Amino acid sequence: xxxxxxxxxxxxxxxxxxxxxxxxxxxxxxxxxxxxxxxxxxxxxxxxxxxxxxxxxxxxxxxxxxxxxxxxxxxxxxxxxxxxxxxxxxxxxxxxxxxxxxxxxxxxxxxxxxxxxxxxxxxxxxxxxxxxxxxxxxxxxxxxxxxxxxxxxxxxxxxxxxxxxxxxxxxxxxxxxxxxxxxxxxxxxxxxxxxxxxxxxxxxxxxxxxxxxxx
Amino acid sequence: xxxxxxxxxxxxxxxxxxxxxxxxxxxxxxxxxxxxxxxxxxxxxxxxxxxxxxxxxxxxxxxxxxxxxxxxxxxxxxxxxxxxxxxxxxxxxxxxxxxxxxxxxxxxxxxxxxxxxxxxxxxxxxxxxxxxxxxxxxxxxxxxxxxxxxxxxxxxxxxxxxxxxxxxxxxxxxxxxxxxxxxxxxxxxxxxxxxxxxxxxxxxxxxxxxxxxxxxxxxxxxxxxxxxxxxxxxxxxxxxxxxxxxxxxxxxxxxxxxxxxxxxxxxxxxxxxxxxxxxxxxxxxxxxxxxxxxxxxxxxxxxxxxxxxxxxxxxxxxxxxxxxxxxxxxxxxxxxxxxxxxxxxxxxxxxxxxxxxxxxxxxxxxxxxxxxxxxxxxxxxxxxxxxxxxxxxxxxxxxxxxxxxxxxxxxxxxxxxxxxxxxxxxxxxxxxxxxxxxxxxxxxxxxxxxxxxxxxxxxxxxxxxxxxxxxxxxxxxxxxxxxxxxxxxxxxxxxxxxxxxxxxxxxxxxxxxxxxxxxxxxxx
Numbered sequence: 001x002x003x004x005x006x007x008x009x010x011x012x013x014x015x016x017x018x019x020x021x022x023x024x025x026x027x028x029x030x031x032x033x034x035x036x037x038x039x040x041x042x043x044x045x046x047x048x049x050x051x052x053x054x055x056x057x058x059x060x061x062x063x064x065x066x067x068x069x070x071x072x073x074x075x076x077x078x079x080x081x082x083x084x085x086x087x088x089x090x091x092x093x094x095x096x097x098x099x100x101x102x103x104x105x106x107x108x109x110x111x112x113x114x115x116x117x118x119x120x121x122x123x124x125x126x127x128x129x130x131x132x133x134x135x136x137x138x139x140x141x142x143x144x145x146x147x148x149x150x151x152x153x154x155x156x157x158x159x160x161x162x163x164x165x166x167x168x169x170x171x172x173x174x175x176x177x178x179x180x181x182x183x184x185x186x187x188x189x190x191x192x193x194x195x196x197x198x199x200x201x202x203x204x205x206x207x208x209x210x211x212x213x214x215x
Numbered sequence: 216x217x218x219x220x221x222x223x224x225x226x227x228x229x230x231x232x233x234x235x236x237x238x239x240x241x242x243x244x245x246x247x248x249x250x251x252x253x254x255x256x257x258x259x260x261x262x263x264x265x266x267x268x269x270x271x272x273x274x275x276x277x278x279x280x281x282x283x284x285x286x287x288x289x290x291x292x293x294x295x296x297x298x299x300x301x302x303x304x305x306x307x308x309x310x311x312x313x314x315x316x317x318x319x320x321x322x323x324x325x326x327x328x329x330x331x332x333x334x335x336x337x338x339x340x341x342x343x344x345x346x347x348x349x350x351x352x353x354x355x356x357x358x359x360x361x362x363x364x365x366x367x368x369x370x371x372x373x374x375x376x377x378x379x380x381x382x383x384x385x386x387x388x389x390x391x392x393x394x395x396x397x398x399x400x401x402x403x404x405x406x407x408x409x410x411x412x413x414x415x416x417x418x419x420x421x422x423x424x425x426x427x428x429x430x431x432x433x434x435x436x437x438x439x440x441x442x443x444x445x446x447x448x449x450x451x452x453x454x455x456x457x458x459x460x461x462x463x464x465x466x467x468x469x470x471x472x473x474x475x476x477x478x479x480x481x482x483x484x485x486x487x488x489x490x491x492x493x494x495x496x497x498x499x500x501x502x503x504x505x506x507x508x509x510x511x512x513x514x515x516x517x518x519x520x521x522x523x524x525x526x527x528x529x530x531x532x533x534x535x536x537x538x539x540x541x542x543x544x545x546x547x548x549x550x551x552x553x554x555x556x557x558x559x560x561x562x563x564x565x566x567x568x569x570x571x572x573x574x575x576x577x578x579x580x581x582x583x584x585x586x587x588x589x590x591x592x593x594x595x596x597x598x599x600x601x602x603x604x605x606x607x608x609x610x611x612x613x614x615x616x617x618x619x620x621x622x623x624x625x626x627x628x629x630x631x632x633x634x635x636x637x638x639x640x641x642x643x644x645x646x647x648x649x650x651x652x653x654x655x656x657x658x659x660x661x662x663x664x665x666x667x668x669x670x671x672x673x674x675x676x677x678x679x680x681x682x683x684x685x686x687x688x689x690x691x692x693x694x695x696x697x698x699x700x701x702x703x704x705x706x707x708x709x710x711x712x713x714x715x716x717x718x719x720x721x722x723x724x725x726x727x728x729x730x731x732x733x734x735x736x737x738x739x
């Protein structure tokens with residue numbers, strides 16, 4: 001539907017812009033704890049940064065493509081063993097593709113972006129504390145997680161929605177403040193066993209961007 | 216207006232697509248006798264299979280290792296679930312049929328401790344299967360290792376020149392057993408005490424032409440005792456000990472020599488210590504099962520045994536004397552620079568308490584613990600949810616003692632399991648350590664009682680003797696120092712030596728022990 005809209009609105013208002021974004025995010029990790037009743041799966045902050053390109057067909061609609069580095073971090077704690085914690089730091093490279101809608105005045109405008117993203121899980125790092133029951137010892141952990149080719153789904157995809165404000169500074173420059181939500185549709189685990197076990201990332205980002213407008 | 220419609224259309228499209236997150240299957244925990252969870256297994260073979268398959272899928276700690284060995288657990292479900300289902304349609308299912316199916320399903324698994332019980336609701340019997348026993352039976356030294364007990368008779372004979380002697384010329388050899396069966400056999404067969412004394416006394420009294428009233432009474436009571444005791448041979452060990460102790464109390468007035476109470480704890484916690492100082496000041500020590508801490512630590516002794524009974528305390532003291540003699544000799548000879556080596560014998564020792572390490576290999580090492588390998592736990596319900604590798608540490612002796620730098624040899628065979636293998640890995644870490652004998656069992660992944668289940672949300676499946684399905688499942692994966700799993704394979708000796716059965720039968724000589732002695736004296 002977005003493609004149809006784009007094809008019918010090409011006009012003299014077409015305009016390119018390129019930019020860079022950076023910001024922070026908060027990721028929620030959804031998995032079924034099953035009977036592990038004292039497990040607490042908690043979200044965690046991360047970092048995002050990238051480049052962005054946008055082509056406006058009209059002053060209110062365009063298509064935007066980003067290439068960014070985004071962390072999708074989370075933590076697991078245990079209510080019955082309060083020293084126990086796993087803190088995962090997961091690095092992704094992402095390619096969000098969105099329809100960009102904007103509205104408002106000449107200087108200050110609002111915008112919302114709707115679309116999808118694909119990405120690749122670059123690296124996972126685990127830090128925290130675990131308990132070796134056999135040796136009666138608490139153990140500090142700080143290591144990269146080795147991917148398991150059978151288990152780990154390193155390809156990521158999902159939907160995204162964003163909204164924000166843009167301020168035009170002069171003829172060629174603009175800054176944006178954007179709140180974005182990535183809704184993962186691909187599980188981080190492959191269906192490697194007959195028992196269905198799905199795990200998803202849902203990431204909220206708050207980022208600033210600087211753009212150069214080609215006019 | 217067009218703009219608003221476009222935006223709203225896009226939002227609705229995204230919302231509808233966003234609902235596409237399928238849900239995970241619901242799983243249950245099998246760690247205890249949960250009536251709802253195990254109910255259907257009481258009357259369905261298909262349900263028994265489901266519990267077994269899912270329980271292992273959730274709790275078993277070495278699935279990646281199994282996958283490397285070609286085990287496809289999902290394919291096993293596809294192949295054997297229909298066969299278990301088919302049993303539900305049969306009017307009779309023999310124990311053998313059930314065992315055959317269990318064997319086909321579970322034989323690919325490598326864990327060395329793992330075993331499974333299923334109650335055959337058609338016959339009322341419990342059918343058990345352990346893949347490790349099949350693997351054990353295929354080993355080339357299986358026949359020798361099964362029932363093997365080290366025998367130092369040849370070496371203890373001073374005439375053979377293999378043993379050091381004390382100031383009086385007696386061989387320095389000590390041995391003691393608290394195995395309940397050995398105590399009962401001693402009672403039954405030793406001349407002059409126990410049953411043999413009673414038999415002789417009966418004959419003596421019966422031969423008297425005229426008996427006093429007391430003699431008649433003693434004869435009648437001895438005969439009654441003899442008759443009641445006659446059934447002991449057909450009983451399992453724990454029932455035999457119960458009968459023995461009951462008669463001990465009932466007939467205490469007969470004052471039968473050597474008729475001491477046998478603590479029932481000796482049924483499962485009875486072990487043997489053997490120590491010899493062999494030629495060249497080589498200190499040999501054998502333990503047949505790892506329950507040493509129960510004898511060597513006062514607190515554990517109090518918890519385990521009836522320490523108010525003098526006979527029990529006598530046994531414990533005898534055991535302590537054997538171990539102390541070995542330990543003190545090693546320490547003294549090392550201090551004087553005259554220790555030739557240490558030989559630890561874990562052949563056919565199927566393991567036990569890991570805390571025993573400090574009194575065994577750990578008594579030769581510095582205090583502070585020994586890092587001998589790595590361990591990894593299940594950390595979730597999915598097949599490959601594991602913790603990172605964590606250092607596996609064994610407790611070494613904490614009281615001041617010498618660290619032994621002379622050659623240390625550990626003797627192993629295919630029935631050296633679990634704690635015996637942990638001890639073997641400990642010797643392998645020592646620069647002066649050597650493993651001699653045959654490849655061990657391959658049962659390094661340890662177990663604990665299921666009261667620890669919620670530490671790891673993993674462990675046994677069901678409860679033995681209570682649930683229709685019971686799985687004896689280790690709680691973690693155990694790795695060597697170079698982070699390798701050798702479950703089901705075992706530890707390869709540094710020097711492989713067969714036990715020469717013909718030599719032993721004809722002369723009493725132990726080829727594996729002699730190779731260990733050769734290594735200690737020559738370094739080769």
